Amino acid sequence: MAKKQDVFGVSGTDTVIGSSVKLKGNLSSETDITVDGTLVGNIKSGGHLTIGVNAHITGNLSATSITIAGQVDGNVLAVDSASVMETGQVHGDISCSRLEVGMGGVFVGMSKMKPLKATELEAQAGSDS
Amino acid sequence: MYYYILNPVAGKGSVSTLQEKLRLRLRELGIDGEFAKTTGPDDATKMAKAAIEKGHTTIVVVGGDGTVNEVVNGITKENVAVGIIPAGNSNMLAHRLGINTWQQACEVLAARRLTSYGLIAAGQKYFLSTLTLGFETDLDKQVETAPDTKLRSRVGQFVQGWGHARNYDTLECRIIIDGDLELTAPLFSLSITNQKFDNPLAPNKLLVTLVDTPNRRQLTSYLWNVLKKDDIEEGVSRFGAKRVVIETTPPTGIMIDGKLSGRTPIAIRLTNKQIRFITEKQFSTFKPED
Numbered sequence: 001m002a003k004k005q006d007v008f009g010v011s012g013t014d015t016v017i018g019s020s021v022k023l024k025g026n027l028s029s030e031t032d033i034t035v036d037g038t039l040v041g042n043i044k045s046g047g048h049l050t051i052g053v054n055a056h057i058t059g060n061l062s063a064t065s066i067t068i069a070g071q072v073d074g075n076v077l078a079v080d081s082a083s084v085m086e087t088g089q090v091h092g093d094i095s096c097s098r099l100e101v102g103m104g105g106v107f108v109g110m111s112k113m114k115p116l117k118a119t120e121l122e123a124q125a126g127s128d129s
Numbered sequence: 130m131y132y133y134i135l136n137p138v139a140g141k142g143s144v145s146t147l148q149e150k151l152r153l154r155l156r157e158l159g160i161d162g163e164f165a166k167t168t169g170p171d172d173a174t175k176m177a178k179a180a181i182e183k184g185h186t187t188i189v190v191v192g193g194d195g196t197v198n199e200v201v202n203g204i205t206k207e208n209v210a211v212g213i214i215p216a217g218n219s220n221m222l223a224h225r226l227g228i229n230t231w232q233q234a235c236e237v238l239a240a241r242r243l244t245s246y247g248l249i250a251a252g253q254k255y256f257l258s259t260l261t262l263g264f265e266t267d268l269d270k271q272v273e274t275a276p277d278t279k280l281r282s283r284v285g286q287f288v289q290g291w292g293h294a295r296n297y298d299t300l301e302c303r304i305i306i307d308g309d310l311e312l313t314a315p316l317f318s319l320s321i322t323n324q325k326f327d328n329p330l331a332p333n334k335l336l337v338t339l340v341d342t343p344n345r346r347q348l349t350s351y352l353w354n355v356l357k358k359d360d361i362e363e364g365v366s367r368f369g370a371k372r373v374v375i376e377t378t379p380p381t382g383i384m385i386d387g388k389l390s391g392r393t394p395i396a397i398r399l400t401n402k403q404i405r406f407i408t409e410k411q412f413s414t415f416k417p418e419d
């Protein structure tokens with residue numbers, strides 16, 4: 001069955017892994033990835049990475065931006081932002097430019113924040129105003 | 130000159146009644162050619178090969194997905210263009226190329242806009258559009274799932290499908306993706322397509338879609354979408370790949386472009402072989418991922 005046209009980009013289809021799926025190995029995609037299942041291995045996305053509430057990842061994550069609502073045992077590297085949601089748990093280090101941990105979210109590890117460049121700060125200020 | 134391969138039993142024999150009107154229209158458009166009828170399974174493959182050997186560079190299928198798939202398996206040269214005049218029970222391939230009626234198909238053939246698509250190899254066979262296994266394939270064997278605009282027929286299909294789903298046992302599947310990623314999951318249904326058929330701007334790539342065992346509410350929505358040949362969104366896993374090896378417990382039948390074509394386990398890969406289709410719009414040329 002096909003996927004709806006409006007979620008396609010020119011680089012291809014987003015990756016979605018459902019809650020009943022178990023993966024062993026490294027998962028990578030140039031597009032967005034959503035994982036709600038179990039994965040032992042690393043995940044690398046060229047876009048946004050979402051770790052769903054049912055997900056359990058044993059491995060490292062890297063993406064442009066990352067949202068975590070499930071459990072991650074491994075390090076997290078986001079070029080831009082990393083968000084640990086209320087149901088999220090991270091046991092590992094997080095490297096990113098912007099970090100958010102929601103009320104109830106668990107983060108056990110070190111955070112390495114990359115300071116924003118002046119141009120990025122200006123852009124951020126512009127978007128906030 | 131165009132070479133037309135007609136499947137006389139396609140669309141429950143509708144091709145035969147269409148033939149005269151079709152030839153007249155093709156003549157008006159200046160694209161009349163040689164016509165040949167298939168007489169049995171895999172005949173279209175042999176006919177396509179023979180036509181290419183005789184020097185034809187345009188092969189047009191008058192039939193459904195099964196006949197197109199047979200012709201695709203007979204295309205031996207890359208300079209050959211393939212056209213489709215949809216006249217089968219299932220015409221998904223034509224629809225995905227933007228062709229919905231035989232009248233429109235004639236106009237499309239005359240305009241001759243070409244788009245290349247990568248072929249997918251499933252075991253020893255090639256296919257273009259869709260491979261399915263699991264419930265959807267089983268349903269196709271049990272229930273006439275051709276899209277039907279009549280509400281009564283649709284409801285009849287739905288009731289049959291629902292009854293069949295209640296007795297369907299979910300499969301256990303193991304998929305090796307690109308040689309190093311192993312996926313295991315309970316499997317209700319699986320499909321593999323070339324993502325370029327859904328999005329002509331995207332590169333040629335296998336798009337693997339797994340459907341988890343649906344609950345009652347999801348099953349209603351799922352069945353409706355399957356019978357409409359429409360998209361399924363809930364309980365779905367989806368990923369891209371260049372090659373996959375699929376095993377199921379127990380082994381199960383595989384359907385390729387509407388035709389039963391072997392059983393699991395099976396290796397499926399995107400090849401560098403391409404087919405030039407005459408399409409409603411022209412998109413980018415073939416860009417292999419490998």
